[in-house]
Amino acid sequence: MIPATTFRGRRVALFGLGGSGLATARSLAAGGAEVVSWDDNPAQVEAARTAGLTVGDLRGLDWGAIETLVLSPGVPLTHPKPHWAAELATSHGVEIIGDVEIFARERRAIAPESPFIAITGTNGKSTTTALIAHMIAHSGRDAQLGGNIGTAVLTLAPPAPGRVHVVECSSYQIDLAPSLDPSAGLLLNLTPDHLDRHGSIAHYAAVKARLVERSDVAIIGDDDDWCRGIAARLEGAGRTVKRISKDHALADGVFADGAILREAKGGTVRELADLSAVTTLRGAHNAQNAAAAIAACRSVGLSDDEIRAGLASFPGLKHRMQPVARRGHVVFVNDSKATNAEAAAPALTSFAPIYWIAGGLPKEGGIAALEPLFPRIAKAYLIGEAAAGFAATIGAHAPFEISGTLDNAVAAAAKDAAGDSADMPVVLLSPACASFDQFRNFEVRGDAFVSLVSALEGIDMLIDVQRKGEQHG
Numbered sequence: 053m054i055p056a057t058t059f060r061g062r063r064v065a066l067f068g069l070g071g072s073g074l075a076t077a078r079s080l081a082a083g084g085a086e087v088v089s090w091d092d093n094p095a096q097v098e099a100a101r102t103a104g105l106t107v108g109d110l111r112g113l114d115w116g117a118i119e120t121l122v123l124s125p126g127v128p129l130t131h132p133k134p135h136w137a138a139e140l141a142t143s144h145g146v147e148i149i150g151d152v153e154i155f156a157r158e159r160r161a162i163a164p165e166s167p168f169i170a171i172t173g174t175n176g177k178s179t180t181t182a183l184i185a186h187m188i189a190h191s192g193r194d195a196q197l198g199g200n201i202g203t204a205v206l207t208l209a210p211p212a213p214g215r216v217h218v219v220e221c222s223s224y225q226i227d228l229a230p231s232l233d234p235s236a237g238l239l240l241n242l243t244p245d246h247l248d249r250h251g252s253i254a255h256y257a258a259v260k261a262r263l264v265e266r267s268d269v270a271i272i273g274d275d276d277d278w279c280r281g282i283a284a285r286l287e288g289a290g291r292t293v294k295r296i297s298k299d300h301a302l303a304d305g306v307f308a309d310g311a312i313l314r315e316a317k318g319g320t321v322r323e324l325a326d327l328s329a330v331t332t333l334r335g336a337h338n339a340q341n342a343a344a345a346i347a348a349c350r351s352v353g354l355s356d357d358e359i360r361a362g363l364a365s366f367p368g369l370k371h372r373m374q375p376v377a378r379r380g381h382v383v384f385v386n387d388s389k390a391t392n393a394e395a396a397a398p399a400l401t402s403f404a405p406i407y408w409i410a411g412g413l414p415k416e417g418g419i420a421a422l423e424p425l426f427p428r429i430a431k432a433y434l435i436g437e438a439a440a441g442f443a444a445t446i447g448a449h450a451p452f453e454i455s456g457t458l459d460n461a462v463a464a465a466a467k468d469a470a471g472d473s474a475d476m477p478v479v480l481l482s483p484a485c486a487s488f489d490q491f492r493n494f495e496v497r498g499d500a501f502v503s504l505v506s507a508l509e510g511i512d513m514l515i516d517v518q519r520k521g522e523q524h525g
């Protein structure tokens with residue numbers, strides 16, 4: 053845990069008692085703050101009370117004595133309407149911040165020179181965050197991985213010389229971190245997203261840009277207009293900017309030339325790494341992630357050999373295009389996190405031939421947008437409520453069967469793939485659907501896939517099943 057010592061003796065209100073909220077309340081209390089916490093969910097209030105935290109309805113506070121409101125990132129700050137706790141704080145002139153801001157203040161107070169890498173972007177930020185932390189840890193350094201990727205940042209070890217914090221930041225967290233100042237800030241890409249919470253793409257982009265505006269080194273994607281504009285603005289202001297690209301050469305930065313990653317600097321271009329043999333980093337989107345990770349790892353002193361070794365040994369992000377097993381020449385890939393057609397497209401682009409397990413609770417639009425990728429599918433195995441609708445879409449383009457359930461689909465796909473003469477046929481779970489018709493969430497669905505695959509005869513698991521899909525390494 054990181055005790056929030058910068059809030060010692062201060063009166064703080066906290067709203068939102070989910071996982072990160074509880075962690076933040078504990079951090080503030082450990083640092084000596086006087087904290088009152090609340091949530092709209094009575095069960096979460098009771099859980100906080102049971103944990104020994106001070107709870108109380110924030111509506112009854114003397115807001116004139118409150119210095120700070122700490123808001124959980126899932127609580128609306130501005131759009132579509134500010135939460136009542138945010139309105140109360142604003143009406144009394146009280147600052148509103150989140151846990152990433154607390155971390156940033158603690159770092160400046162106790163170890164300002166400690167490396168802090170922060171990552172954001174519309175797509176790819178979790179994979180990039182995990183890859184950076186893996187590369188740093190694989191080199192023998194102390195890497196602390198947290199933030200939006202699933203581990204609350206204030207539960208990590210405190211900032212210290214030689215300890216690298218690698219933190220994924222959502223737009224909601226950045227919005228609550230006005231003094232965010234990483235040593236290396238990464239902005240991967242920008243496309244319209246979460247506009248219900250930001251109002252417009254312009255405001256969403258402005259929020260995302262805050263992560264790199266105060267960074268010592270700003271690492272920015274060069275593959276969309278929004279990011280290019282932000283990079284140009286920072287360069288014009290004299291800031292240090294490193295550009296990265298998945299699809300074109302750069303005069304200064306890291307870019308992908310197919311599966312080859314190259315670094316351009318001072319008029320010289322050299323090859324850094326070859327991703328062609330790294331099954332966990334297939335596809336152009338992962339080339340962008342790897343380019344960004346290389347630039348970030350450069351900023352904390354990793355050598356060429358350490359970078360190559362880290363890339364080659366990356367086990368993948370759980371439930372996201374994660375190779376989980378091999379049987380003979382067949383590879384089994386868990387992409388359960390692909391809960392809509394757009395999210396399934398990278399996996400369908402990256403592998404062939406594909407024995408595709410798809411379906412679940414359908415999203416609007418189904419899988420029609422994936423039609424250009426259907427020639428890559430050797431056969432589809434359709435499950436859940438979406439099965440009939442998906443069959444109607446894919447039927448004219450590729451063979452399919454209505455498997456109904458995941459266990460039927462895994463058994464049939466494994467059998468059919470075994471008879472394929474291609475070099476590396478792939479049994480791919482990439483549902484393009486929500487999981488809620490048959491599973492509690494996409495994680496449970498992915499773990500079920502891993503368990504079913506592990507039970508196949510002659511299987512060679514690439515991950516530890518006993519730890520429910522957590523990666524080796």
